[in-house]
Amino acid sequence: MAKGKNKKLRVIPLGGIGEIGKNMTLLEYSDNILIIDCGLGFPDDDMFGVDIVTPDITYLQNNREKIVGMVVTHGHEDHIGAIPFVLQKIDIPIYATRLTIGILENKFREQKFDFEPRLNCVSAGDHVTLGVFDVEFIRVNHSIADAVCLAIRTPVGMVVHSGDFKIDPTPVDGDMTDLARLGELGREGVKLLMCESTNVERQGYTPSERKVGESLVRFFDEYRDKRIIISTFSSNVHRVQQVIDIAAKHGRKVAITGRSMINIVNAAITLGYMNVPTGVLCDISEVKKYPPSKMTIVSTGSQGEPMSGLYRMTYGMHDKVDLGPDDLVIISASAIPGNERLVGNIINELCRKGIEVLSDIDADVHVSGHACSEELKIFHALTKPEYFMPIHGESRHLMRHKELAEHMGMPSNRIFVSEIGKILEIDSTGARFGVSVPSGVIMVDGTGVGDVGNVVLRDRRKLAEEGLIIVSATVDFSVYDIAAGPEIVSRGFVYEKESEQMISDMKDVARDALKDALWQGVADYAFIKGRVRDEISKYVHQKTKRKPMVIVMLMEV
Numbered sequence: 001m002a003k004g005k006n007k008k009l010r011v012i013p014l015g016g017i018g019e020i021g022k023n024m025t026l027l028e029y030s031d032n033i034l035i036i037d038c039g040l041g042f043p044d045d046d047m048f049g050v051d052i053v054t055p056d057i058t059y060l061q062n063n064r065e066k067i068v069g070m071v072v073t074h075g076h077e078d079h080i081g082a083i084p085f086v087l088q089k090i091d092i093p094i095y096a097t098r099l100t101i102g103i104l105e106n107k108f109r110e111q112k113f114d115f116e117p118r119l120n121c122v123s124a125g126d127h128v129t130l131g132v133f134d135v136e137f138i139r140v141n142h143s144i145a146d147a148v149c150l151a152i153r154t155p156v157g158m159v160v161h162s163g164d165f166k167i168d169p170t171p172v173d174g175d176m177t178d179l180a181r182l183g184e185l186g187r188e189g190v191k192l193l194m195c196e197s198t199n200v201e202r203q204g205y206t207p208s209e210r211k212v213g214e215s216l217v218r219f220f221d222e223y224r225d226k227r228i229i230i231s232t233f234s235s236n237v238h239r240v241q242q243v244i245d246i247a248a249k250h251g252r253k254v255a256i257t258g259r260s261m262i263n264i265v266n267a268a269i270t271l272g273y274m275n276v277p278t279g280v281l282c283d284i285s286e287v288k289k290y291p292p293s294k295m296t297i298v299s300t301g302s303q304g305e306p307m308s309g310l311y312r313m314t315y316g317m318h319d320k321v322d323l324g325p326d327d328l329v330i331i332s333a334s335a336i337p338g339n340e341r342l343v344g345n346i347i348n349e350l351c352r353k354g355i356e357v358l359s360d361i362d363a364d365v366h367v368s369g370h371a372c373s374e375e376l377k378i379f380h381a382l383t384k385p386e387y388f389m390p391i392h393g394e395s396r397h398l399m400r401h402k403e404l405a406e407h408m409g410m411p412s413n414r415i416f417v418s419e420i421g422k423i424l425e426i427d428s429t430g431a432r433f434g435v436s437v438p439s440g441v442i443m444v445d446g447t448g449v450g451d452v453g454n455v456v457l458r459d460r461r462k463l464a465e466e467g468l469i470i471v472s473a474t475v476d477f478s479v480y481d482i483a484a485g486p487e488i489v490s491r492g493f494v495y496e497k498e499s500e501q502m503i504s505d506m507k508d509v510a511r512d513a514l515k516d517a518l519w520q521g522v523a524d525y526a527f528i529k530g531r532v533r534d535e536i537s538k539y540v541h542q543k544t545k546r547k548p549m550v551i552v553m554l555m556e557v
Helices: 058-064 083-087 097-109 180-186 210-222 237-249 259-270 284-289 308-315 341-353 372-384 393-405 453-464 500-518 525-544
Strands: 009-015 024-030 033-036 052-055 067-071 094-097 119-122 127-130 133-139 148-154 157-161 190-196 225-231 255-259 295-299 327-331 357-358 386-390 422-427 430-436 440-444 468-476 481-491 550-557
Touching: 009 058, 009 157, 024 148, 033 133, 033 453, 052 225, 067 127, 067 133, 094 097, 097 119, 097 259, 097 422, 133 180, 157 180, 157 386, 190 372, 210 225, 210 327, 225 308, 237 255, 237 259, 237 295, 255 284, 259 295, 284 295, 295 308, 308 341, 327 341, 327 393, 341 357, 372 386, 372 393, 386 393, 386 550, 468 500, 468 525, 481 500, 500 525, 525 550
Parallel strands: 033 067, 067 094, 094 119, 157 190, 190 386, 225 295, 225 327, 255 295, 327 357, 468 550
Antiparallel strands: 009 024, 009 422, 024 033, 052 440, 127 133, 133 148, 148 157, 422 430, 468 481
């Protein structure tokens, strides 16, 4: 297609569709690509050893000259967590609100770039022109301060991207979602609404964040003699602010633990998003100086993450805090889908130690930051979109959001439930799905980004499910005979001391296979290894009906 001739707006989700997390969407018109958010996700259960997953940005790398910038709705990891990995490959100007910028700056201190990242601070109400796109930032409530939704004017009409939001009439910071501005945009005309779907299955309205504060006041009164440990999302500065205020009123000190919690709280205090009374905060190393009734600890680990602050305290691995019967642990968060087992393990371990635990299951210590069905209806009613694409949810959430829009009168042929990589094209004649672009996940394992692929995962899965057998031997090709061995080592297959006969039989099988291959007079490592591997695999399957990985190591005299 000739340069500048494409008059279609192309909407390309690279994440956040059919899944929770990894949110990333592209708007493309002619030679302009605007990126909305760039988040990470949690690995699936079968991604053994993988720490996090990020969107596949092959399409962006192939079209880097078209990128006009990235706009960010808020500072949660599922919206900004992949930015450092993307900036390692592409230099992109980033536009975000002040707290989000502060969180990104903390992240970037741990990274090395070949350039100085271009971070541009915006506020709710601002407009930014990026190529053919005019982006307006609009205040919304969420479980992190400085969240915005986006009104993006394009050559084919306005696109409204909700980001993550709820409608909280009594927010902690005093500023609620700008419903008036959303109504004005609806009267102006919205071509496409892209709206989050996380809580679409929940009826009614999401409770206000202040409800958590009311519950915490009650528990601080009820458990006056206990040290209170509160674990929550590090990004929820409003909740941490409420904890600090309540602790101060009860004459308690507050210590912060957990790397991300410390970083975000420091950024929020520095930028003025949190106000801490003088003398309330103390270092985590000082907690033993105060009696339980005078100490509160705010920690990471509400999702049961290994090596988080709460995890280390629970399993006696924290070098400054030892938990005991004089402690009350409040897990002020709900488990993200997939993390239920991790959270359950921590609660079970705390209970085993005689430590009382309160969670969102049995106490009002958490409210969601996402809109429930009635709030989503309000968003639709105010914006009155011509077309609608549900985003930010698993397949069932997207389909339920489609049903909600239909219930409100939108024709089903104007609703587009998409997939990652699938292009929605909008022009003067209408909207339709087009082809797909390269998409998927990039797996991050330690410091390795993208070096764990399907082959590596297949091997890890096989090792996890079936185990490993290593056959080692030394051969002498001058006489085509075995010089030493073979030896058998088993890992994750059978316990060698209890399976000595099977190990001995495997040695015999390997010896026969080696001799048979060597007697053919072929000094071919691949041929000999393959012969031994096949015979061992056949023997093991006959005996156990299992298929462990077999590795043959040959050394030459």
